[in-house]
Amino acid sequence: MAIGRTAMNPSVQSGTVPYSVGLAANDALDTLLQSSESELPTEFLRYVQDVIFDSPSVDGNSVCLPCPMRQQEACAALKALEGCAAAAIAGLRERKNKTDISINLERVTCFLMSAYIANLDGLDKCNPKIRFRLPDTDLNNAQSILYRRLSAGLYETRNPGEYYHIHGSLEASATLRMIGLPAFVPGLTDYRQCINTIEAAVKQFSAGELEQGNQRYRQAGVIALTNQQYRQTPHGGVMDSLPPFTVQPLDMYTPPVPFLDGEDGDGPSQCLKGIRVIELCRVIAGPTIGRSLAAHGASVLKITSPQVPDVPFFQLDVNAGKHTTSLHLKDPADRAIFESLLATADVILDGYRPGVIARLGYSPEVLAAKAAGRGRGIIYVAEDCFGGADVLGAEWAGRPGWQQIADCVTGVAWEQGLFMGLNEPVVPPFPMSDYGTGCLGTVAAMTGLYRRAVEGGSWVCRTSLSQYNLFLLSLGTYPAAVQDQLRRRHDPHFFALRHSDSVDEVGGRALRSIRRLHPALFADTMMQSAYSDGFGGIVTWPREALEVDGLKVGHVRPTRPNGFDAPTWEGWESDESLLDGPTTLG
Numbered sequence: 001m002a003i004g005r006t007a008m009n010p011s012v013q014s015g016t017v018p019y020s021v022g023l024a025a026n027d028a029l030d031t032l033l034q035s036s037e038s039e040l041p042t043e044f045l046r047y048v049q050d051v052i053f054d055s056p057s058v059d060g061n062s063v064c065l066p067c068p069m070r071q072q073e074a075c076a077a078l079k080a081l082e083g084c085a086a087a088a089i090a091g092l093r094e095r096k097n098k099t100d101i102s103i104n105l106e107r108v109t110c111f112l113m114s115a116y117i118a119n120l121d122g123l124d125k126c127n128p129k130i131r132f133r134l135p136d137t138d139l140n141n142a143q144s145i146l147y148r149r150l151s152a153g154l155y156e157t158r159n160p161g162e163y164y165h166i167h168g169s170l171e172a173s174a175t176l177r178m179i180g181l182p183a184f185v186p187g188l189t190d191y192r193q194c195i196n197t198i199e200a201a202v203k204q205f206s207a208g209e210l211e212q213g214n215q216r217y218r219q220a221g222v223i224a225l226t227n228q229q230y231r232q233t234p235h236g237g238v239m240d241s242l243p244p245f246t247v248q249p250l251d252m253y254t255p256p257v258p259f260l261d262g263e264d265g266d267g268p269s270q271c272l273k274g275i276r277v278i279e280l281c282r283v284i285a286g287p288t289i290g291r292s293l294a295a296h297g298a299s300v301l302k303i304t305s306p307q308v309p310d311v312p313f314f315q316l317d318v319n320a321g322k323h324t325t326s327l328h329l330k331d332p333a334d335r336a337i338f339e340s341l342l343a344t345a346d347v348i349l350d351g352y353r354p355g356v357i358a359r360l361g362y363s364p365e366v367l368a369a370k371a372a373g374r375g376r377g378i379i380y381v382a383e384d385c386f387g388g389a390d391v392l393g394a395e396w397a398g399r400p401g402w403q404q405i406a407d408c409v410t411g412v413a414w415e416q417g418l419f420m421g422l423n424e425p426v427v428p429p430f431p432m433s434d435y436g437t438g439c440l441g442t443v444a445a446m447t448g449l450y451r452r453a454v455e456g457g458s459w460v461c462r463t464s465l466s467q468y469n470l471f472l473l474s475l476g477t478y479p480a481a482v483q484d485q486l487r488r489r490h491d492p493h494f495f496a497l498r499h500s501d502s503v504d505e506v507g508g509r510a511l512r513s514i515r516r517l518h519p520a521l522f523a524d525t526m527m528q529s530a531y532s533d534g535f536g537g538i539v540t541w542p543r544e545a546l547e548v549d550g551l552k553v554g555h556v557r558p559t560r561p562n563g564f565d566a567p568t569w570e571g572w573e574s575d576e577s578l579l580d581g582p583t584t585l586g
Contacts, residue, residue: 060105227411270297286351288438294321321555326563387464534560
């Protein structure tokens with residue numbers, strides 16, 4: 001079933017017609033365009049009428065996730081805008097009267113579950129054997145030891161009905177000590193006992209005291225607010241006034257930089273071919289931007305430090321299409337190598353807390369000055385948790401945070417809990433806000449590159465997990481009839497979850513229920529497989545949801561772990577056969 005922009009969306013609020021994800025995605029795209037209008041080149045809008053939301057099976061047009069928020073529709077709309085950006089970039093070389101832009105709704109849903117359905121030789125995130133197949137970047141045992149992993153969780157405070165998400169991030173010791181617990185308890189391995197131990201410690205504090213502790217220990221954490229409560233905070237009020245992403249000039253001293261032309265004047269098969277991207281990110285949201293830019297043909301070099309931890313499994317998913325290398329930017333020799341890579345880079349992706357990369361000497365202003373010196377502008381793309389890094393009054397802008405923190409502070413977790421019949425917040429299944437934020441960052445980066453090609457200059461692009469959640473919340477929750485149907489159909493075991501259950505427990509139960517209800521989402525045509533030298537096996541990951549007429553969207557190299565490649569732009573392997581349709585290796 002294909003739903004174009006000319007399709008009328010009948011009222012589904014009354015329950016008189018079946019709910020259609022495709023039709024609702026059209027509405028979500030309208031909302032996205034309205035909220036982002038100030039940031040978008042007018043040429044992007046020319047392609048909006050060419051968008052089609054396509055669903056080869058009934059599953060794509062159905063609400064599949066046990067969640068009240070319109071995540072499928074939000075990401076479908078973002079992929080549509082990404083397609084408009086790709087078409088506009090290609091249109092700088094060859095203007096067409098029409099460019100078909102198709103979003104596969106089944107693959108959008110797979111994209112939102114990507115962290116849980118990507119696998120290595122059939123071993124996914126929920127399989128305990130997978131840890132023995134991955135290079136260990138969990139330097140502080142924050143993931144491999146259950147007790148320490150659960151230091152990132154949502155717990156009730158001393159005040160009944162008040163919930164606070166502590167987050168041990170990728171270290172855990174400081175957060176555990178902050179609440180009066182030892183950093184390691186070797187004998188504590190039972191899931192429920194770990195939760196009870198940590199929640200009992202959190203209940204010794206109020207949310208205000210935990211806030212003070214986080215400031216003192218420099219940890220991530222936040223009280224779980226409803227969306228109304230969030231909007232009433234000074235920071236929430238500021239963020240509510242912003243578009244989902246911003247693209248602003250850093251300077252306009254350098255000339256336009258055209259996109260690569262192919263042989264005989266024909267454009268390349270991928271719209272960002274020839275673009276060089278340095279990715280300074282970890283975990284999911286920031287690396288998703290790099291993964292998507294790589295799917296449009298950009299050469300994305302992910303640079304991580306051997307002294308900075310990262311979650312091992314997520315690299316299997318988000319490093320698709322990239323090269324990865326290891327440099328420590330506090331080491332003079334590594335810094336010199338980084339400078340040589342930076343000299344020809346077009347885009348810098350910064351996924352760290354605001355100020356971290358600047359303190360290393362690479363603020364947007366410094367990067368723009370370097371770009372002016374070489375006569376070729378640069379695009380700086382920043383993604384973080386709270387947003388507002390350059391906005392007056394955004395008091396939480398510099399705080400550390402992750403996907404769960406954003407879901408709790410903006411009100412998404414409360415919506416999930418109420419949907420589940422609870423008077424308490426629950427972090428939704430899967431890191432969907434991470435992937436949605438990655439979509440926003442991709443559109444922002446492509447907008448910056450388009451601006452550079454047409455107007456010249458260097459550009460700074462910003463988005464955040466909180467901005468994605470505000471866009472998501474602006475779409476409203478599903479109609480009551482749809483939510484009732486989801487509660488009836490999905491596994492009751494999922495609805496037995498509580499606020500303190502881990503993200504893996506929530507995600508695992510949701511995934512089992514979705515597999516039973518929507519088997520078409522897990523068909524071979526939804527996935528891409530290739531042998532990865534870096535991981536020493538066949539990696540399977542979701543195929544791209546976006547198709548653009550005249551362009552290829554997909555990855556030309558398999559994923560690899562962090563630090564696998566030499567720090568160079570030269571000699572990259574490429575297998576364009578990976579772009580030619582579904583491939584499953586046995």
